[in-house]
Amino acid sequence: MTSETLTPRSGPRPAADHRRTGSSPGTWRTRLRRVRGPLGTALLCLGTVLFVLPFLFTITTSLRTAADVTRSPLGLPHSLTLKNFSDVFGQMHYGPSALNTLLITGLSCVCITVIGALASYPLARLTQNWSAWVYRLFILGTSVPVFVVVAPLYLLMRDLDLLDSYTGLVLIYTALNLPLAVFFYTSFIRSIPVDLEEAAALDGCGALRTFFTIILPLLRPVTSTLLTFISLQIWNDLLVPLVFLQDPAKRTVMVNAYSFIDPHTVQPTTLFPAALLGVLPLLVIFIFLQRQVVAGISAGAVKS
């Protein structure tokens, strides 16, 4: 919207430009400029298509028969078939594992947002020395890789008898993602003026009620942003379920796909449908919540 007002590429050139460069407006130059706009757009579109080509290739190949693919790996499908999908669907126990993943992702998201929002309120509003330190301790967690804690976490989970349990996984995901939630919520609450809360306090409104009636409703936009990001992370995660879930019946989509697919005997007609089934729920959500997802992916990062 903003750039429409100042597209210097197309349309008449501002006279100031020629004065500055000191050169006469040669005809080849104007012609070049006239071509450069659409040409750039075409190049940009081409670049984007090249970028998602592997993705399109995955989709078309998974709809072809194995024999057809062997004959011409890059060709277009002669006839479409959903047989690959139905084969893979059964073999990788897709239905149950998708439900498991959904349950784990959902529960973790609820815990992260509720606990994170509760903690961020005092962290944003209390201005003591200790609260600043607690905040710093949380932020520190954003740069700690899972790998650093995975081994001691394994021992802890074993001692607490939480291996092979969804509770264990939800607790781990909550701990791992709380830093991000605290960072998001705290910076957001800091940008809300305190006046409303002070008025509520004068009216005798306690901290808990102030949080639920004033702060929580305001957090809705930032929550949806946070949720798109966190749910992507958890749904797509391989390491945590791979390490902490051994019972095949409890496995997630990613773990099942990982043990099902062997990259060394690459057979695109089983590989690609499995890959697509793994990401299908997210793609469906993405299509419906496109705007929030894009905002979610970009907004949080720029704010800091």
Add this chain to the structure above:
Amino acid sequence: MIHRRRTAMAAFLLPAIAVYGVFMIYPLVRGVYLSLTNSLGGPRADFVGLEQYRAMMDKPQVTAALWHTVLYAIVVVVVQNALGLLFASMLFRRPKVRKVLSVVLLTPTLISPMMAAFIWSYLFAPSGGINALLGVFGLDGLQHVWLGDPSTALYAVAAVNIWMFAGYSCAIFLASYMSMPTELLDAAAVDGATGWRRFRSVEWPLLAPALTVNVTLSLIGSLKVFEFPLVLTNGGPAGSTDTLTLLVYRNVFGGGKFAFGIAVSVLLLATVVVLSSATSSLLRLRERRI
């Protein structure tokens, strides 16, 4: 009254501190302690001081993995952000296609790293998509066993990482572009600043905060890369794509060298903390100067 309110507010922190303390801080501290023992994961563990770290330095495997991890991060940070910036600046100048294309560019970000790695393991295969595509264009000479050659494998793995997250970098740059003050850009246009000139002296300084965020995020993300090398090469060929995360995983959950694996994970943490804090403070310093 106000005092009681503050106490009640502080109580809101309790659940977060409990979960974060037990499942993040405690394992972190215990991990550092365990790296100073000879633990095999069982109940027995004797304190051996810096023994594991000395063993680590003696293993060329570890130093090689550290180098691969850092090299991988440098390649990913530079190329991914350059591509993201290129796409963002082109999209910003083309409002008609901006929205659609930026969404399209984000699709690879949505799929899981493991699935992306699976798809690319086929594309990189000797008879896979890339070599077939090169054959179609008559570029048979460029065909290559991408993941099987130690000199290209690490870059091939990095390429998948870049493919997946360049759209993400682009989205962050684009958001920064969209928040640029219109008056400033208009003034630049009136002054006749176009093309490269306008980018260099107007847009680039304004993009400084976005660059800081992008570089820091991609640096931390690429230093802890796991799924891409695991699925695409599993550290091979000849250990040329072995990263610190793969070493941690292999030693802790396969090799029976529990304490050693944890010591490698502490090395990973040190690498992440040192590199990310150095880069982000350098970039912030630069932001202030601009």
